[in-house]
Amino acid sequence: MEVMKIIETIVMWATVSFSVGLLYVLFSLGLTLIFGFHEVVNFAHGAFYMLGGFIGLFFYTISDNYAIALISSVIVTMALAALTERFLISRLYGTAPANNFLLTFAFGFVLIGFVKLIAGSGIRNFPVPKALNWSLTIGTFNIAAYRIFFIVFAAIVVFLIYLLLTKTMMGIIIRAGTANRPAVEVLGINVKNYFTILFAMGSGLAALSAVLAAPLLSVYPSMGDEIILWAFVIVIIGGIGSLKGAVIAGLLIGLLHGLGSIYLGPMSMVLTFCFFIVLLFLKPEGLFGYRITQ
Amino acid sequence: MKLKMVRHNLFQIRSYLSLDDWIMLVVVVFTLIFSVIQQFSGISIYYLKFLSNIIIFSIFAMAYNLLHGYTGLISFGHAGFFLTGAYGGALGILHVANNTWIGLIFCLVSSILFSFVVGFTAVRIRGIYFSLLTLSFSMLPYLLVRSTLRRLTGGHMGIQFITPPPFFFDMSNLRLFLFFALGVLVIVYLILSGIINSKYGDCLKCLRDNETKLEGLGYNTKRIKYLAVTISGTLSGFAGYLFLLNTLAISPAMGFYFESAKVIFVTLIGGIGSITGPLLGTFFWFLIDEFLVKAGFVEIVLGTALIIVILRFPSGFITLMKRRI
Numbered sequence: 001m002e003v004m005k006i007i008e009t010i011v012m013w014a015t016v017s018f019s020v021g022l023l024y025v026l027f028s029l030g031l032t033l034i035f036g037f038h039e040v041v042n043f044a045h046g047a048f049y050m051l052g053g054f055i056g057l058f059f060y061t062i063s064d065n066y067a068i069a070l071i072s073s074v075i076v077t078m079a080l081a082a083l084t085e086r087f088l089i090s091r092l093y094g095t096a097p098a099n100n101f102l103l104t105f106a107f108g109f110v111l112i113g114f115v116k117l118i119a120g121s122g123i124r125n126f127p128v129p130k131a132l133n134w135s136l137t138i139g140t141f142n143i144a145a146y147r148i149f150f151i152v153f154a155a156i157v158v159f160l161i162y163l164l165l166t167k168t169m170m171g172i173i174i175r176a177g178t179a180n181r182p183a184v185e186v187l188g189i190n191v192k193n194y195f196t197i198l199f200a201m202g203s204g205l206a207a208l209s210a211v212l213a214a215p216l217l218s219v220y221p222s223m224g225d226e227i228i229l230w231a232f233v234i235v236i237i238g239g240i241g242s243l244k245g246a247v248i249a250g251l252l253i254g255l256l257h258g259l260g261s262i263y264l265g266p267m268s269m270v271l272t273f274c275f276f277i278v279l280l281f282l283k284p285e286g287l288f289g290y291r292i293t294q
Numbered sequence: 295m296k297l298k299m300v301r302h303n304l305f306q307i308r309s310y311l312s313l314d315d316w317i318m319l320v321v322v323v324f325t326l327i328f329s330v331i332q333q334f335s336g337i338s339i340y341y342l343k344f345l346s347n348i349i350i351f352s353i354f355a356m357a358y359n360l361l362h363g364y365t366g367l368i369s370f371g372h373a374g375f376f377l378t379g380a381y382g383g384a385l386g387i388l389h390v391a392n393n394t395w396i397g398l399i400f401c402l403v404s405s406i407l408f409s410f411v412v413g414f415t416a417v418r419i420r421g422i423y424f425s426l427l428t429l430s431f432s433m434l435p436y437l438l439v440r441s442t443l444r445r446l447t448g449g450h451m452g453i454q455f456i457t458p459p460p461f462f463f464d465m466s467n468l469r470l471f472l473f474f475a476l477g478v479l480v481i482v483y484l485i486l487s488g489i490i491n492s493k494y495g496d497c498l499k500c501l502r503d504n505e506t507k508l509e510g511l512g513y514n515t516k517r518i519k520y521l522a523v524t525i526s527g528t529l530s531g532f533a534g535y536l537f538l539l540n541t542l543a544i545s546p547a548m549g550f551y552f553e554s555a556k557v558i559f560v561t562l563i564g565g566i567g568s569i570t571g572p573l574l575g576t577f578f579w580f581l582i583d584e585f586l587v588k589a590g591f592v593e594i595v596l597g598t599a600l601i602i603v604i605l606r607f608p609s610g611f612i613t614l615m616k617r618r619i
Contacts, residue, residue, distance in 0.1 A: 041422055091605060097422045098368045099604060102562065105555060106600035113593025121589050229433065229551065232426055270437050276430050281415050284423050 008141050013258050019147050019216070021254020022154035026209035028231040028238075028246045029161060030202025036178040036241015038195050040089060041101040045206050045231065046224025047108030052077045052207020053219040054115055057126055066129035073211045074204045081203030085196050108224070116221050126214035146215055154212060158247060161205075165243055174198055178241040233276050239289025249287065313615060317570040318483055325349070325476050329469055342468040343540065348580045349475045350536045351560070353482050355572030357529035358557045363566035364490060365522045366502030367416075370425040371432025372530055372557050374412075377549030378435045379405040379531020380538045384453045385446065394461040398535060405531020406524065408435070413523035417516045432554055440546040452545030465539060475536060482529065486569050489525070498522060559596065563603050565610025574611060 027049060034042045056073035060066065088107060092099045128146050135142040165171035173194055177184045185191055210223070217223070234253055238245025253272060260268025279286075311319070325345060332342060354376055361367045379401045386400025387393070412431045419427055439447040447453065458465035465471055489495050497518050500508045509515050538544045547553075556579065557572075564575025579596065586592050607613050 039422075041425075088601070098425065101368075101422065101425065102558065103601060103604050106559075106597045106604065109593050109597035110601070113590045113595075113597060116590030116593065117588070118590075225550075225552065229429070233430065236423075236426055267442055270434065270442055273430050273433050273437065277415065277427065280419065280423065280427050280430070284419060 008138060009262075011138055011143070012141050013262055015143050015147055015151070016261065017255045017258025018151050018251070019154075019254075020257050021251040022151055022158070023209055023213050024227070024230055024234055024254055025158060025247050025250030026154055026205055026212070027227055028234040028250055029158070029243065030205040031228075031231050032235045032238065032241055032243070032246045033174065033178075034199055034202045035235060037174060037181075037198055038093070039097045039100075040104070040199075041097060042199075042202070043101055043105040043228065044084070044108035044111065045104075045203070046228035047111040048077055048081060048203040048224075049206040049210045049227065050219075050221060050224040051080070051111055051115060052203075053126070053210035053214050053223060054119055054124075055207070056211035056214060057124055057219050060126070070208065070211050073207050077207035078200040078204040082196050082200040085199040089199070090192070112221050112224075119221070121221050123218050123220040125218050128215040150212055150216065154209075157205075157208065162243060170194070170197070233272065236284075236286055237276060237279055239286030242286070242288040245286055245288035313612070314483075314487065314568060314570045317573065317615075318480065321570075321573060322476060322480065325472065329472055333469075339468055342472050344580070344584065346468070346472045346475045346540045347537070348576055349472075349479050350533055350540055351557075351580070352573040352576040353479055353536065354530050354533035355557050355560045355564075355576050356482060356486055356569060357526050357533060359561050359566060359569070359572045360486060360489070360498075360529075361522055361526045362558065362561055363568070363571070364495065364498045364502060365519065367519065367522070368425050368558070369416075369428040369523075369526075369554070370551065370558070371412075371428035371430070371554050372526075373549045373551065373553035374428070374432025374435050375405055375408060375527040375530035376534035376537070376553065377432075377439065377544075377546070378408040378534070379528075380534035380544045380548065381435065381439050381447060381453075382531065383535040384455075384538055384544050387455070387459050388453060389446070392459050394459045394465075394539065397459065397538075401531055401535040402528065405528050405534075408531070409524040409527030412527065413520045416523060417519040429551060429554070432549065432551060436546050436549040439549070447546075450546055452543060452547075455542040458539065458542060461539075471540060475540070478536065483569060490569065494518070494521075559600055561610075563599060563610060565612030567609055568612050571610050571612040578611075 027045070031042060031045050034040055034045075052073045055076050056069045059072045060069035063069065084107065089100060089103065092103055128144075132144075132146045132149050135144045136148070137143075163171075165175060173184060173189055177191055177194065181191060210219075230253060234246060234249040237252070238247075238249035256268050256272050328345065329342065331337065332339070354372075358369070358372050361369050361372075382404030383397035383401035387397040390396055390400070412428065416424055416427050416431070439452075440450050463470050463474065490498070497508065497513060501515060501518055505515055508518075534544075534548070537548070560575030560579050561572045562575070563578055564573060565571025578599075582595055583592055586595060603610060
């Protein structure tokens with residue numbers, strides 16, 4: 001009986017922390033790739049996340065099909081992000097990184113304003129897809145099937161991104177650009193175009209994570225505000241521009257949050273931030289970072 | 295002939311006072327005139343409180359500008375100092391003695407201590423990492439007062455006072471409080487312009503423009519940065535305490551990073567690198583926030599204004615005035 005109880009607790013902890021952790025991983029992947037490649041600290045990432053959630057909700061109510069909602073949300077967000085990069089963010093390349101930080105913050109603010117204007121500032125419920133609206137019972141504990149779907153799907157997406165970055169020519173150029181951009185430019189590759197693609201891809205990942213998480217967390221205009229804070233923590237801990245770092249740090253923060261929600265309570269967040277400050281002080285380039293940006 | 299003399303004298307005053315002095319003068323005169331008009335017309339007494347709020351927030355923004363505009367350190371966690379000062383004062387009043395002076399001492403001690411801690415780690419880090427480090431530091435007081443020290447601080451509901459604590463004047467008289475806040479604003483302005491026009495102020499500007507050069511000249515740049523963070527943080531904490539006295543309430547939301555972004559916003563809009571620029575920016579933000587009622591519209595207008603400022607006028611709206619005078 002005791003053993004059963006322990007297994008139950010572990011399963012509960014694992015499902016909660018892996019779903020939170022994988023959400024963080026998916027969200028921060030885009031952020032860390034953009035940050036690493038062009039020294040743009042993209043504060044609008046949270047706004048794209050929020051926008052993706054709302055676009056997904058819109059298509060879900062029209063079509064009543066979760067797959068359509070997911071795909072169209074990602075595509076629309078990617079198109080918008082590419083336009084933003086071309087017409088707004090690219091204007092400030094070469095100036096201090098802080099300028100882009102503030103510009104993307106302002107742009108995110110405008111996006112939040114538009115969503116509030118159209119959809120109102122209340123919390124919108126995102127229904128769970130019908131095919132996944134059942135739950136698995138282990139002992140006295142229920143695991144929603146959607147949570148398992150979320151974990152599996154997110155893990156597959158992370159694996160696909162890993163394949164894209166390591167096995168394709170585009171991924172190799174992106175990684176090379178993160179490590180040493182001038183060298184890539186010397187080879188005659190147009191880095192600007194790749195950055196537009198990367199920016200769109202990162203924002204698409206934000207939208208994807210929003211639509212995936214929406215049935216669990218619902219959709220509201222300020223949903224990007226808290227997650228982007230954790231994403232910054234993850235990006236710095238993992239090392240800027242590093243996929244491995246983002247995955248490990250994201251899962252670590254997820255585990256800490258899961259642990260916090262069961263045992264430690266709110267103290268876990270304070271501990272996470274203390275850990276973050278100490279790490280930033282000792283090793284500013286993060287666990288798997290390529291270099292320090294000055 | 296006489297007219298010419300008058301014009302000449304006026305011109306001399308004009309060149310004697312700087313643009314910042316003129317803006318301060320306009321704000322002081324405007325506030326006094328507004329308080330008189332409010333007395334004799336039907337304007338709600340709420341607007342006196344609103345104006346005090348603007349003045350207090352501009353003290354905060356001016357303190358912030360010492361770091362952003364003059365030292366070139368972009369802190370993304372200044373609301374942490376604000377919250378520390380406000381909660382330090384509130385806890386002093388609530389748990390030690392119901393006296394504003396006791397609260398002031400607690401406020402100053404807590405914000406100086408917090409600035410020491412932040413400054414100690416932050417001066418060793420440059421560029422965008424400084425912003426991220428201050429951002430995460432500002433989450434510490436926020437999380438502490440919201441959840442960890444819940445029993446002492448009232449959790450996410452914050453602390454409310456029903457009657458204002460005793461002070462050297464009656465704080466429930468909103469007009470008197472407005473004059474008090476205005477006086478503090480003028481004093482802070484004089485202190486800041488004293489700092490900026492001193493030799494230390496030149497060091498700060500040099501730090502912003504060329505840190506290596508300052509180091510090469512034999513200055514201890516870390517100590518200069520440390521002092522700047524401490525002055526700015528302590529003044530911000532003091533502004534937080536004034537905010538507490540004005541609204542008689544403080545909640546953890548005042549320390550969320552959105553408030554830090556707000557202070558950066560007003561500084562950029564008004565003009566970094568001028569003492570009163572943040573003052574103009576604060577008026578801009580608060581007036582739009584107050585009188586554009588429709589949800590969402592405020593964000594669109596403010597965000598668009600910030601984008602225009604960053605792309606077109608990197609040193610803020612105050613540059614438009616500089617051309618005139």
